[in-house]
Amino acid sequence: MSTRKKILIADDEPDILEILHFNLQAEGYEVHTAKNGLQAIEKAKIIQPDLIILDIMMPIKNGIEVCNELRMLPAFQKTLIIFLTAMSDDGTEVKGLESGADDFITKPIRPKVLLSKVNALFRRVPKESSSVQLGDLQIDREKYNVSYKNQDITLARKEFELLSLLASKPGKVFLRNEILSKIWGTEVIVGDRTIDVHIRKIRQKLNLDCITTVKGVGYKFEL
Amino acid sequence: MSTRKKILIADDEPDILEILHFNLQAEGYEVHTAKNGLQAIEKAKIIQPDLIILDIMMPIKNGIEVCNELRMLPAFQKTLIIFLTAMSDDGTEVKGLESGADDFITKPIRPKVLLSKVNALFRRVPKESSSVQLGDLQIDREKYNVSYKNQDITLARKEFELLSLLASKPGKVFLRNEILSKIWGTEVIVGDRTIDVHIRKIRQKLNLDCITTVKGVGYKFEL
């Protein structure tokens, strides 16, 4: 349901890059890397990571510069930033935190500590408004509503859940069994026709050809 | 506009307590202290601080125990917690972060670093303003009153809390469970009808169509 968190690591030492990459990836994050400050900024703009880990001492642009520059942009106002540094010098650390960093890790890096800090940071961040935009169709799980071309459409609960499920992976075919277990659970037993009826109601209300039947298999959401 | 943030510091060393107290107070925070784990828990319940700074090594109850115990309570789910420790031992640090701490500071404490971290943490937390303007409707959490088109409306406490909760995230659907745990707490058990009745009273008093029922899910505030 929730896309993986994206992390961008910027450090000029390949070893560190690799270690962090490995550990964070193993933890389930989508990891990207950059080997200097400039590249970090460029990649950040493309990837739009949830967290950026910046080495302070880097060629071309140092971590603090990168941080300051990114914080200027509205898109990075809320992005989490962690600094890495070899120095255990007060001044640098303070400067880093004041430039809008969320945490600070001193080298040598202990992977477990890093992971814990990363996890702790994400725990704090209010989770994204699970809203999905698909063309003119918008599905907002939090607000529990669906709108097409900014026109609200009222769906009953099961209808909403079903559409929400199908739309969570556009193009993917959901088997009838899959749908049953995800929406009705494994305990409840309902007939196959029930799904059809709900599908029909959704199609009717949306008045939009976006749910395709895959005969003998299931349904998928498209366009 | 914004009440001062409350910080509770727990440490058994009076010197540290004093230094932190002085520094944080100078920074504009309302500081409280406790000299052991048990006292920390008691004071925390009364004061409801925004941030708790816990020494790990404390008599009676250590910092991690305190943290775990507080995190059990719904009121402290979101409270920020920072650990202090003399050890630079990986294991402890990880255990601390995993028990739900938000940061970690190793002794000897460098006041500037501490202040920066504290400020950084608060910067992350979405500040809830005490007064909300929504169209012609105004909700003032501090004064505990609601007005529509500058006309005061008298709501009973539960009614106010309920409206205030719903209005805190306009559009978001609050599940009945969510409402129960946030307004009545997890201990108290009240029937489902109770929510309805309060909703009705609010609707009646506001005489404004702003609370939408999402059947089978909950309620949401809109417009």
Next chain:
DNA sequence: GTAGAATATTATCAAATTGTTAACGCAATT
């Protein structure tokens, strides 16, 4: 092209959910 299977459609009904009103206990206030 046709039989058989799978899905679509429609109407119906029971169950689940919420709305409404009145009444009760309790605490604070007069």
Next chain:
DNA sequence: AATTGCGTTAACAATTTGATAATATTCTAC
């Protein structure tokens, strides 16, 4: 002691929903 207001619940009404049966239609394999 009497009054008032609040929070809760009970009881019942009103509404919505979800499941099914029955029937029609479409698709697929042969």
